[in-house]
Amino acid sequence: MKSFDDAVEFHGHTCGGLALGYKACELAVEKLGLSFSEDEEVVCITETDSCTIDAIQVVLGCTAGKGNLFINNWGKNAFSFYRRDNDTSIRLVANPESRNEDPKMTELRQKVFSGKATHEEDEQYHALSHEWIDTILATPAEKLFTVKEAVELLPGRARIYNNVICSVCGEQVAEGLAPVIDGKPVCIPCLRK
Ligand SMILES: [Zn+2]
Ligand SMILES: [Zn+2]
Structure with missing residues (x-):
C-alpha cells in the first residue's frame, strides 16, 4: 500500500482530511482485500468533495480520469468501495471521533482561514493540526469509521464514444x-446557450 507521504506529495499539503481519507483506504483494503486499481477494478463513490478524496486517488487508484471515482458533494465523510471482480462492496462512514472537536482548534481555524490570526496563532494552529494528523494516523481505522453496506449501485464501466462534430460550434x-x-x-455547452 502507498504511504501517507505519497498522498501528501500528490495533495500538496498534509491535513486532517487527507489523513482520514488514508485511513478509509486502510480499512477498505483490509475489509475487501483491495489493491491499487490500475484500471477500473476498484470503484469508489464519495459523499464529500473534501481533501479525503486525494488519498483515495493515490492509494487505491480510483481517479477522476479513469471513471472509477464518483464524487458526490453531500458533505458527508462517507465512502463506498466496490470490487468489480467479485462483486463485493462496503460503505465506510466516519464516526464523530474522526473530527477534531477541540474548541481551541475551532477558534484558531476560524482566525487562520479569515486571515485574522497572529503569527503565534498561526504557528499554534499548525502545531495542533500536525498533532491531530498524527492522532488520526495512529488510531485504528475501525474506530474512525462505521462499516455499513453500500447503498448506491455499482456504476457501469467508463464508456468510450466515437466523436462527432457539433453542428453549432464545429x-x-x-x-x-x-x-x-x-x-x-x-x-451540451451549445445547447445551454
Ligand atoms: Zn488538505
Ligand atoms: Zn457546440
Missing part, C-alpha cells in the same frame, strides 16, 4: 454526449 464532441436536434448533433 468542435469535436463525444457522440453519446451530443443530443441530436433536428437531425444534427449539438454539444
Whole structure:
C-alpha cells in the first residue's frame, strides 16, 4: 500500500482530511482485500468533495480520469468501495471521533482561514493540526469509521464514444454526449446557450 507521504506529495499539503481519507483506504483494503486499481477494478463513490478524496486517488487508484471515482458533494465523510471482480462492496462512514472537536482548534481555524490570526496563532494552529494528523494516523481505522453496506449501485464501466462534430460550434464532441436536434448533433455547452 502507498504511504501517507505519497498522498501528501500528490495533495500538496498534509491535513486532517487527507489523513482520514488514508485511513478509509486502510480499512477498505483490509475489509475487501483491495489493491491499487490500475484500471477500473476498484470503484469508489464519495459523499464529500473534501481533501479525503486525494488519498483515495493515490492509494487505491480510483481517479477522476479513469471513471472509477464518483464524487458526490453531500458533505458527508462517507465512502463506498466496490470490487468489480467479485462483486463485493462496503460503505465506510466516519464516526464523530474522526473530527477534531477541540474548541481551541475551532477558534484558531476560524482566525487562520479569515486571515485574522497572529503569527503565534498561526504557528499554534499548525502545531495542533500536525498533532491531530498524527492522532488520526495512529488510531485504528475501525474506530474512525462505521462499516455499513453500500447503498448506491455499482456504476457501469467508463464508456468510450466515437466523436462527432457539433453542428453549432464545429468542435469535436463525444457522440453519446451530443443530443441530436433536428437531425444534427449539438454539444451540451451549445445547447445551454
Ligand atoms: Zn488538505
Ligand atoms: Zn457546440
